[in-house]
Amino acid sequence: MKKLSLFLAVVVVLSLVLSACQPAATTQAPAAKKxxxxxxxxxxxxxxxxxxxxxxxxxxxxxxxxxxxxxxxxxxxxxxxxxxxxxxxxxxxxxxxxxxxxxxxxxxxxxxxxxxxxxxxxxxxxxxxxxxxxxxxATDEAAFLAGYLAAGMTKTGKVGTFGGLSIPTVTIFMDGFTRGVKYYNQLKGTNVEVLGYDLNDPNKGLFTNSFDDQTKGKEFGITLMDEGADIIMPVAGPVGLGTAAAVKERGNALIIGVDSDWYLTAPDYADITLTSVMKFMDxxxxxxxxxxxxxxxxxxxxxxxTLANGGVGLAPYHNLDSKVPAELKSEIEQLKKDIIDGKIKLADIK
Amino acid sequence: MSKPENKPDVGKVFLEEVTRPPVNERVRGWQRVGRVLLVPALAVVTGLLLGAVLIILTSESVWEAFRVSLGSGLVTAWNTIVQAYTALFTGALGDPVRIVQAFQSGDALEIRRALNPIPESLVNATPYIFAGLAVALGFRSGLFNIGVEGQLFMGAAAATYVGYAVKGLPGFIHMPLAFLAGALGGAVWGFIPGWLKAKTGGHEVINTIMMNWIAFRLTEWLLGGPMTRPGSGGLPISPMIEKTAEIPQFFPAPIRFHLGFFIALGMAWLVHWLLFKTTWGFDLRTVGANPNAARYAGMNITRNIILAMTLSGALAGMAGANQILAVNRSMALGLSPGYGFDSIALALLGNSTPVGVILSSLLFGALRNGATRMELLRIPNDIVSIIQALILVFVAAPAIIRTIYRVKVPKEAEEAVFVGSWGGGNK
CATH class of the missing domain: 3.40.50.2300 (Response regulator)
Known part of the structure; x- marks a missing residue:
């Protein structure tokens, strides 16, 4: 008790002393910065x-x-x-x-x-x-490249995606991704399947209805892997980190990050991050x-x-660089040029 | 019909604590006011002191200054606190210097901006008043309504729907209609757990919490689906309400002070009148304080429990309607920073009396409003949430405050607890 009174007394005295020193530091008129x-x-x-x-x-x-x-x-x-x-x-x-x-x-x-x-x-x-x-x-342009890459990299012939909510800023990722896969199928005659999104009816896609529940991200990741997907692109902000955790546990799948380069922002999952679809809002x-x-x-x-002005883009492959075939890399570079030049129109690919 | 409990459980003890008369009725006038406010006031002071410590600990510039020397560290720490709290108080109540300057400049916009802090604090306090009354009414009736947040969401959704879907009504009909729809939305959400409690004995704490989750998911679905704004591509945001449904604001921008504040005060008066001046209220409080005695006295417990939860829900729904119709004008999910949960604390702080709820709401509203100014100095506005929490801890555990400041428990007050009758201020 005494100690407390003493402490309070010290506080009061200090505040008196310090208030005497105060004026020196407070009045700094900053230069008119914008x-x-x-x-x-x-x-x-x-x-x-x-x-x-x-x-x-x-x-x-x-x-x-x-x-x-x-x-x-x-x-x-x-x-x-x-x-x-x-x-x-x-x-x-x-x-x-x-x-x-x-x-x-x-x-x-x-x-x-x-x-x-x-x-x-x-x-x-x-x-x-x-x-x-x-x-x-135009996030779909970058997601298109990611979809093409995923289709070229999958071993199971199935890739997956899900969103936070069925709203345009989310579905545009899933849309571009799916079209990228379809384009790969058309060129190579493969039949890679996209789980979690339907081009004809965006509302039928997989959505967590949450942008913060990582447990849901984990569950969705596990479900998609159980269905055979070995590359997953979660479009739900931090929810995707839950998916990354699930993927890391299984160890036989990869994820594609969104918004920022997850190799940098989620370094725990650097080894399973194939690439990221980036939106350079900064x-x-x-x-x-x-x-x-x-x-x-x-x-x-x-x-x-857009891809053309660098507002969206695909992140480097980082740790997985050696796993991506050189041919696939150059195809994606070419695709990027073709989209920028308008030779490929995303809307035409169905 | 639920079986009345024979021995007091923890919840019962808590209820007695939050609804007990704080000071003997015989003590009157200023002395009484002083006694009632002493512990809360000291709690606020202690909360602010500890908040200051937190501000220092989390300030990078203070740490840097301490690395230079002890002296400059202390000076920087002091200056940081002075600046922070000056910002908090001028942000909440206004800066006299600035007001004088604004009037000298004669610029109408500047004057409104300089005078805005107090009305804005009242705007911030208004939803707290409604929600706090909802919880207090529940406490007085012996019920823990933890579902205020969900009832608020349902009220907001109902008010929003009537606000945008009904067209062509004159304002003096449309606005009250939308507001009442909000009250009704909340009332339904309160009625259900009330009915469950009265008829099946399902505990209202569990049920109201579950009703919260249903309300959150339901409004989420409504906003993304049936109530989504046309042409938005399914964004979870409702259309704007019609102009006629808006609760009028009294002054031009940026002052948002609106009629809702007075409606809230009116509701507080109504709750006070209902609880303490009517037989109905006496029944409610008696059921709350002692169900056995109430039953023995021939009161209808079932009806009273349902009535209390429904009214509590209606008040909570009004909080939501108020935010939509007066401030937000459309509904989105980030509607509430947790008014429904903070209000439990508010009712506690206000001793579950309408006047107490108003006072504590004003305090919380002012703190929240002032936090914006503080945040401009790069002091996280979460500090204010922590200060609020600290104040509540000290109010909830008055023994801490009494020990720190060596406040003696007044003799009469002590007796009052033991002879204590039902609720505060019995007539």
Whole structure:
């Protein structure tokens, strides 16, 4: 008891002493740096998915353009408007919002504040909003390459995929992947099967209905492997890590990562990660900041990340590089060129 | 009909704790207010102190400064805390300097922004009030309603549906209709476990938790399916509600202060009146405090349990309806940061009285609102959740606070526990 009183007394005395020293450090008027300000959705800033990737882009702007990067995390829907308002008050030069959940709040506040500049990640408006740059991704182009690769690598003749929810930003991965497999079949006369997705009816695919339940990822992985799939692409954010764990346990299958290069972001599974279908939301976010810096920011437009502009891409094979036949590698390089040149149209492959 | 328990279980003891009259009725006026608020106030202070320690421990710049020298470490630590808590308080209540400057500049938008913190804190507090009342009403009736979160989701879904699907009504009919639909949605979700408890003896804790999961999955399915926004490609988000269904906000943007706050206060008054001024409420509380006595007195236990759970669910549904109709204007899954679960703590903090719930909701709303300003200084807003949790721990275990600050338990209060009648403030 006495000790506690003593402790409290010390705290009080210290606070008096320290408050005397205080003014020296507080008044540092920072030079007028430009500000990039990100509002996350309820996933939070380190969701290992689009919030985190977009934030990497904001940090790039901090490093390379000398901007100041700030973020506010949203805990609930009501926070979206509140957080964007806080950034409008901060007079941010670019407000970045992440994901379709922020679509309504971003639109409403962008329209109410026509002089502020906005960019929304992984979403676009139709019709466009005058001061918002949408960032969307032709993820199917990169997933197509992954599907082709998987079809060339499978030993069982079956590959698998599943999604978090049946929403366009998820199914576009599965769609491209499936078309890649079909294209391989057409060229080589093989009959590789895709489990977990149906081109004709996306809703019939496999979905975990969760973006955070890794146990489900594990279960789905086991089911797919039981059905004979030996390469699996989980499109459900961190849920896929559960799948990776299941694959690692069995030891006779491989996974394909999504969003970022899983060799780097999930190093535990480096040995079973064949490649990753990457969405460079950091690059697109940074580019929008750069356009504000050069004065070329053009609201009401969409930035589309494609293979051609490096907005989407296939990660290196890393540890499995030696396992991928050289011929298959060069075919994929050629495919990439053909897609960029428009020689191959994904929609034509059924 | 459930068989009444003969010996008090842990839940019973807990209920007595959260619903007991805190101070003898004979003590009146400011002295009474002081006694009632003493432990919570000290709990808040202690929570903030421990929060400060956490802020220091998690701040990289403080660690770096300590590496330079002890002195600069202490100074940086002190400055970090001062900045953090200044941000927390000005974020929650407003910055006087800024308000004066805003008025001098005469810029209407600046003035609104400078004055926004208090109304925004009230906006943040409103769902807490509804949800806290829901839990408190349950506690007073001897029921643990752990299902407030699920009832809130069902209420939100019902209010959303009426909000966008019904068209062409004038606002003064549409808005109340949507709000009542929300109350009804929650009420149904409260009625089911209430009915199960009264008719089959199925414990409401288990059943309300299960009803939560059903509500989450059901709303997930509704939003991705029947209630999805047309043209969105199946995104789990509902259409925007009609303008006529919106609960009106009083001021232009960015001030979001809305009528819902006053509806919440009205509900608090209604719950107070119902519980403490009507025979109905007396029945509810009697069933809660002592089912045997209630039965002996000829009260209808079945009806009272069902009624209490239904009303509790209705209040929870209003929390959801309030968020949809006043703030969000469409429904998505990230609707609640856990209002339904926090409200259990709120009811505890507020001693399960409507006034107590309002006060603790205001505190939580202000803390949450202020956290945004603090987060701009790169202090994680989770710190505020931790501070809230600490405050609750100290309130839930008043012995800790009494020991730390050597607060004596007033004699009369002690007696009041033993002679204690049902609920607080009996008339």
């Amino acid at each position: 500000k990039i300000c990100q509002v996350t959705d309820t996933g939070g800033i380190d969701d290992k998915s689009f919030n985190a990737t977009a934030w990497k882009g904001a940090e790039m702007a901090q490093k390379e353009l000398g901007w100041e990067a700030k973020y506010l995390e949203s805990k609930e829907v009501a926070d979206y408007e509140k957080n964007i308002n806080a950034f409008l008050e901060e007079k941010c030069d670019l407000i970045v919002t992440v994901g379709f959940l922020l679509g309504d709040a971003t639109k409403a506040l962008a329209e109410a504040n026509p002089n502020a500049k906005f960019s929304i990640v992984d979403f676009s408006y139709d019709p466009p909003v005058a001061n918002v740059v949408g960032q969307v991704f 690059v697109t976010t940074f580019n929008v900041a750069k356009s504000v810096e050069d004065g070329t920011f053009k609201g009401g437009t969409n930035v589309v990340g």
